[in-house]
Amino acid sequence: MPSELQPRYELDSFEARVIGVRKSRSIAKFPRRFEAMADVESIMLLQLGVELGLFPGAEAENLLKKHGERFFASLKYVETHSLSQVFGSELQILSSGMRTRGLSYVPHPKKLSPDLFDSAVLEMLIHQIGRDFRDNDFTITVSFEPSEGWERHLKGKLRPDVILCNKVTRDINLVIEQYLAFLEHAGGLSDLWGCLEEGPTPPYARDELRRRFRAMHGWRLDLHQREVRKRFERITAIFVRALNSDEELEKIGFDTAHAVARIERLCQDWSGDEGLTLDLPSDSKRGGRLAA
Amino acid sequence: MKHVMHQRLDLRDGSYALLTDPTLAQTAVIFVHGFLGCPEKTWILFQTLMDSLANAMPWWTAYDAFFYAYKSLQQICPNAAALLDFISDSYPVPKWQKLGATADLVNRKYTSLILVGHSEGAVIVRWAILHRAQSHTSRKPSLVKVRLTEDEVLDARLKLFAPAYWGALLSGFPGLLLRAPVLGSLLRPLLHTSAAYKQLSETSPLLNEIRTRTVALAEKYPSVRAFRARNLFGSKDAVISSEALATDPPAEYVPDHNHVSICKPTPKYLKPLTFVRRDA
Numbered sequence: 001m002p003s004e005l006q007p008r009y010e011l012d013s014f015e016a017r018v019i020g021v022r023k024s025r026s027i028a029k030f031p032r033r034f035e036a037m038a039d040v041e042s043i044m045l046l047q048l049g050v051e052l053g054l055f056p057g058a059e060a061e062n063l064l065k066k067h068g069e070r071f072f073a074s075l076k077y078v079e080t081h082s083l084s085q086v087f088g089s090e091l092q093i094l095s096s097g098m099r100t101r102g103l104s105y106v107p108h109p110k111k112l113s114p115d116l117f118d119s120a121v122l123e124m125l126i127h128q129i130g131r132d133f134r135d136n137d138f139t140i141t142v143s144f145e146p147s148e149g150w151e152r153h154l155k156g157k158l159r160p161d162v163i164l165c166n167k168v169t170r171d172i173n174l175v176i177e178q179y180l181a182f183l184e185h186a187g188g189l190s191d192l193w194g195c196l197e198e199g200p201t202p203p204y205a206r207d208e209l210r211r212r213f214r215a216m217h218g219w220r221l222d223l224h225q226r227e228v229r230k231r232f233e234r235i236t237a238i239f240v241r242a243l244n245s246d247e248e249l250e251k252i253g254f255d256t257a258h259a260v261a262r263i264e265r266l267c268q269d270w271s272g273d274e275g276l277t278l279d280l281p282s283d284s285k286r287g288g289r290l291a292a
Numbered sequence: 293m294k295h296v297m298h299q300r301l302d303l304r305d306g307s308y309a310l311l312t313d314p315t316l317a318q319t320a321v322i323f324v325h326g327f328l329g330c331p332e333k334t335w336i337l338f339q340t341l342m343d344s345l346a347n348a349m350p351w352w353t354a355y356d357a358f359f360y361a362y363k364s365l366q367q368i369c370p371n372a373a374a375l376l377d378f379i380s381d382s383y384p385v386p387k388w389q390k391l392g393a394t395a396d397l398v399n400r401k402y403t404s405l406i407l408v409g410h411s412e413g414a415v416i417v418r419w420a421i422l423h424r425a426q427s428h429t430s431r432k433p434s435l436v437k438v439r440l441t442e443d444e445v446l447d448a449r450l451k452l453f454a455p456a457y458w459g460a461l462l463s464g465f466p467g468l469l470l471r472a473p474v475l476g477s478l479l480r481p482l483l484h485t486s487a488a489y490k491q492l493s494e495t496s497p498l499l500n501e502i503r504t505r506t507v508a509l510a511e512k513y514p515s516v517r518a519f520r521a522r523n524l525f526g527s528k529d530a531v532i533s534s535e536a537l538a539t540d541p542p543a544e545y546v547p548d549h550n551h552v553s554i555c556k557p558t559p560k561y562l563k564p565l566t567f568v569r570r571d572a
Contacts (some may be wrong), residue, residue, distance in 0.1 A: 091345065139490060160463075160464050160465045160467065160468040161463055161464060161467075161550060161552065163468055164463065164467050164468055164471065164530060165528070165530055165550075180468070180471075180472045180475075183472060183474050183475065184472055184473065184474055186474075187473065187474035212507075215300040232370050242465065243465055243469075245466065246465040246466075247328075247330070247333075248464050248466050249465050249466060249469075249479075251328050251365065251483050252328070252365070252479065252482050252483060252486070253484060254466075254469075254478070254479055259475055259478055262475060262478060263475075264564075266474065270471060
């Protein structure tokens with residue numbers, strides 16, 4: 001059932017977290033492209049929130065109007081810079097709807113009824129996207145950074161205690177910190193989809209919601225893009241190799257093959273591709289511990 | 293002072309000793325590593341700096357250093373009992389055969405003992421001392437003080453690096469994985485099979501027992517040296533609560549050192565070598 005609790009609060013929180021300040025140490029390098037895509041994701045999420053009864057329609061419309069100029073510019077940027085394929089048919093629906101209706105709620109042709117979902121799970125899904133993956137650094141590093149800049153990120157020695165103390169330097173430690181944050185985010189989403197599966201939501205509604213979430217959010221790590229996938233695999237290999245050679249983990253009996261399987265499963269869930277496998281070098285592949 | 297190099301002697305179950313000239317040996321120093329630690333790496337560079345800096349720190353030429361190995365994932369109490377056996381076999385006269393040495397060694401008799409622990413190792417040292425004391429406190433009350441005062445092991449000096457008697461978190465990759473629930477969920481069940489991991493939690497009744505009993509004994513028998521310890525912490529330790537027991541001398545803190553680096557001397561960081569000194 002749709003939530004009746006503090007809808008205005010939810011919308012305010014959405015504006016602050018998702019539309020408002022976008023924190024990133026490297027966002028300045030790719031401001032237009034990144035901001036445009038993040039804006040389009042925000043508009044889609046806002047529309048979905050209204051459709052699912054999470055946000056009050058009139059006030060969501062006010063929010064759209066408040067940021068109207070910026071949103072229209074971002075929409076246009078995405079359409080004209082060959083980025084539209086990232087969002088697929090969802091972009092066409094949004095774009096044509098907003099051109100016809102202006103800055104207002106655009107009914108989706110496959111409208112989902114709020115009554116089909118557990119509103120608490122829906123709220124958590126919106127929060128998961130808005131809260132836990134908003135600093136954008138991993139997207140910038142893996143998806144946007146040109147190759148010479150990308151290589152610089154991999155320098156340095158991986159030192160877990162530096163990450164644990166939150167004193168990471170701008171090298172491989174920062175990338176691994178972001179990588180782990182991404183895995184947590186993907187894991188959080190996976191758990192929430194699992195909750196929906198256990199509830200009364202019919203499969204067609206669940207699948208449609210999942211498809212739409214992926215369409216609007218998957219651009220942040222598009223594992224179907226060759227270069228993005230290669231970079232993700234390289235980071236995974238560095239991380240798994242470090243786990244493999246760690247004596248403390250060995251003493252505990254930790255098997256990195258299980259970690260690789262878990263990461264692979266998260267990637268399958270994230271990308272919606274059950275057949276996705278990570279192509280890792282032999283010393284970081286599943287199959288048990290290997291020599292350092 | 294005569295310059296001597298310590299000679300390595302392998303002992304049972306991965307422990308080893310670095311032995312000075314038998315005519316100079318006066319003090320046995322027993323090093324006890326922490327959770328997931330190791331008798332080599334936990335104390336890295338102690339092994340070489342005690343010789344290379346002998347001119348500046350001549351007292352090391354009178355020390356035999358024993359680097360004790362144990363299974364740190366297992367229960368603290370049996371580990372402490374095993375450490376006590378090792379101590380008894382090493383001090384005051386080393387029983388080389390019992391210690392697992394195969395070499396034919398000249399006998400030596402020490403006049404003092406220093407017990408050095410890091411993190412969980414410090415907890416095990418303190419429990420071993422309590423265990424030793426218990427063998428006397430269960431006797432006739434009128435004899436207890438005499439027995440405790442006369443016990444050579446209870447006259448040991450305790451030098452503890454980042455002791456974990458207030459509980460400990462994990463550092464390194466295990467700590468990093470635990471911070472990330474998605475991968476930490478693979479590690480947690482393995483750790484929960486470790487008794488020591490559970491016993492080192494902040495709310496551990498065992499740690500509470502160690503603290504309470506040690507403080508009570510130190511207050512009741514102030515002349516028994518081993519009930520008090522000197523504690524050295526790194527100011528950047530994110531694994532343990534950096535505080536000594538109420539009856540210990542005030543804790544010492546070293547800037548810019550963390551839980552791992554606090555007990556590893558380097559040519560630029562000599563504090564561990566001086567901290568372990570008998571008369572320091």
